[in-house]
Amino acid sequence: MLSRAATASLSVSAVSANPSKPSFFFSNTSKFLGLNHNLSFSAPNRLSNFPCLSWNTKKTANKSRMASFTTRASAQPLKNADELIDSVETFIFDCDGVIWKGDKLIDGVPETLELLRSKGKRLVFVTNNSTKSRKQYGKKFETLGLNVNEEEIFASSFAAAAYLKSINFPKDKKIYVIGEDGIIKEVELAGFQYFGGPEDGEKKIELKPGFRMEHDENVGAVVVGFDRYFNYYKVQYATLCIRENPGCLFIATNRDAVTHLTDVQEWAGGGSMVGAISGSTQREPLVVGKPSTFMMDYLATKFGITKSQICMVGDRLDTDILFGQNGGCKTLLVLSGVTTLSMLQNPKNTIQPDFYTNKISDFLSLRAATV
Numbered sequence: 001m002l003s004r005a006a007t008a009s010l011s012v013s014a015v016s017a018n019p020s021k022p023s024f025f026f027s028n029t030s031k032f033l034g035l036n037h038n039l040s041f042s043a044p045n046r047l048s049n050f051p052c053l054s055w056n057t058k059k060t061a062n063k064s065r066m067a068s069f070t071t072r073a074s075a076q077p078l079k080n081a082d083e084l085i086d087s088v089e090t091f092i093f094d095c096d097g098v099i100w101k102g103d104k105l106i107d108g109v110p111e112t113l114e115l116l117r118s119k120g121k122r123l124v125f126v127t128n129n130s131t132k133s134r135k136q137y138g139k140k141f142e143t144l145g146l147n148v149n150e151e152e153i154f155a156s157s158f159a160a161a162a163y164l165k166s167i168n169f170p171k172d173k174k175i176y177v178i179g180e181d182g183i184i185k186e187v188e189l190a191g192f193q194y195f196g197g198p199e200d201g202e203k204k205i206e207l208k209p210g211f212r213m214e215h216d217e218n219v220g221a222v223v224v225g226f227d228r229y230f231n232y233y234k235v236q237y238a239t240l241c242i243r244e245n246p247g248c249l250f251i252a253t254n255r256d257a258v259t260h261l262t263d264v265q266e267w268a269g270g271g272s273m274v275g276a277i278s279g280s281t282q283r284e285p286l287v288v289g290k291p292s293t294f295m296m297d298y299l300a301t302k303f304g305i306t307k308s309q310i311c312m313v314g315d316r317l318d319t320d321i322l323f324g325q326n327g328g329c330k331t332l333l334v335l336s337g338v339t340t341l342s343m344l345q346n347p348k349n350t351i352q353p354d355f356y357t358n359k360i361s362d363f364l365s366l367r368a369a370t371v
């Protein structure tokens with residue numbers, strides 16, 4: 001049974017001029033690195049765990065998500081792989097559509113990764129898919145025969161936990177999770193109190209006259225990711241937490257419109273779950289996955305990388321390529337996933353990577369061609 005611990009434990013420094021209003025933490029009016037979010041921390045120095053993050057809400061306020069992107073010239077086909085490889089020290093790869101498709105490895109990936117490692121490049125793998133934890137992704141790489149260290153994998157489930165750590169989310173507060181095992185595992189590993197997730201997948205609401213759903217007033221954050229077991233119970237529970245618990249955060253792992261649960265069609269993505277909660281709360285989430293630059297800033301800090309020395313490789317324009325561009329990196333679109341050449345070259349498309357190519361193993365053939 002859910003506890004109803006008093007919110008009085010939220011005793012972070014009082015800054016509100018109005019004593020009747022809770023002074024702790026967050027409002028829904030600011031922006032996160034150009035993206036909508038609901039954070040307006042009353043103690044900004046608590047964010048300083050991430051020295052490279054520029055949490056300047058004034059600078060980013062009122063900008064739309066696209067506003068931070070400067071339209072570039074049309075993408076060029078990649079002709080000289082060596083030139084690109086030599087110009088950066090780190091490659092960040094999206095996974096689905098780049099490394100694998102569903103559970104099938106894309107041709108030539110092992111050899112390509114090996115080539116890049118042999119040239120001393122740092123490899124990082126970033127995915128918006130929050131259904132698995134870092135550890136679980138590590139197993140997937142291993143199953144596919146790829147030699148990838150857990151420390152090189154950054155899923156949006158990990159990003160959600162890393163973000164909460166970065167703001168010193170109070171350990172006596174709880175997190176309500178809408179999402180699958182990946183988020184649960186990561187927030188648990190980070191030492192936070194949580195509930196929800198798969199456990200609430202079977203719960204139903206019986207609407208009888210006078211019925212009122214109780215909720216835990218000690219929930220200080222709702223994390224929403226892709227959830228195959230999304231239901232009305234979860235919507236209502238999250239809505240109550242966000243609307244009624246003073247300062248409760250609304251964090252989204254991503255807002256992807258669609259995802260590829262099977263290889264034959266597109267399926268409603270994490271954006272559909274986030275959209276439902278956004279609709280009922282009239283709040284915009286803080287997005288920690290791509291194209292938000294949170295993970296890019298985190299990676300740059302962790303590995304001490306200069307962002308101009310990174311090449312972001314992905315198959316989606318509105319997440320991967322925008323993520324790279326928002327972070328000030330070089331960008332390479334691969335056509336092995338969701339984006340076709342005609343989509344890239346459609347006059348309505350405003351997101352142009354620096355380069356495009358069919359698949360990452362073109363690095364091998366394009367090298368050979370230039371030798």
Ligand SMILES: [Mg+2]
Binds near residue numbers: 314316
């Ligand atoms: Mg992808």
